Amino acid sequence: QVQVVESGGDLVQAGGSLRLSCVVSASIPSFNVIGWYRQAPGKQREWVATITRPGVRSYAESVKGRFTIYRDNLRRTVYLQMNTLRPEDTAVYYCQALVDSSDYWGQGTQVTVSS
Numbered sequence: 294q295v296q297v298v299e300s301g302g303d304l305v306q307a308g309g310s311l312r313l314s315c316v317v318s319a320s321i322p323s324f325n326v327i328g329w330y331r332q333a334p335g336k337q338r339e340w341v342a343t344i345t346r347p348g349v350r351s352y353a354e355s356v357k358g359r360f361t362i363y364r365d366n367l368r369r370t371v372y373l374q375m376n377t378l379r380p381e382d383t384a385v386y387y388c389q390a391l392v393d394s395s396d397y398w399g400q401g402t403q404v405t406v407s408s
Contacts, residue, residue: 295319295397302402304363305378313373313402315388321348326391327371329362331384331404338387342373356382363384376407 296318305311314326328343342352342362350362370389371388385401 295390295395297318297390297397297399298325298362298386299399299402300387302386302404304405304407307338307378307380307406307408309406310374310376311378312406313386313388315371315373315390315399317369317371317388317390317397319369320371321366321371324340324390324392326365326389328389328391329371330387330389330402331382333381335383336384341386344371350384366371377378378390380406380408382406 298316301313326343326345327339330338331341332338340353341356342351342360344362344364359377362369383406385403387401388399390397
């Protein structure tokens with residue numbers, strides 16, 4: 294069973310930065326895709342960013358230019374660097390790891406951006 298653990302969420306003022314971490318219990322190259330999603334109160338979970346096994350990165354339009362996804366294979370960690378945060382970025386952020394036909398989710402980490 295693959296374990297996925299997120300951390301790094303916090304309360305931050307608008308315009309500030311945070312870095313989220315997603316630690317997986319298996320080697321990162323064993324995954325097809327690792328990505329970040331978020332869910333705001335009363336809203337559906339939405340995709341934020343992904344990085345594929347070859348290293349291709351994709352971003353939702355709402356975060357493009359402000360967020361960066363990258364990985365450290367030795368630490369088995371995928372990061373989400375979030376800059377110029379906005380109140381609308383407030384949500385629980387989840388990490389998803391995909392391998393073959395299985396996906397694994399973490400418990401989420403809360404990000405709150407105050408105006």
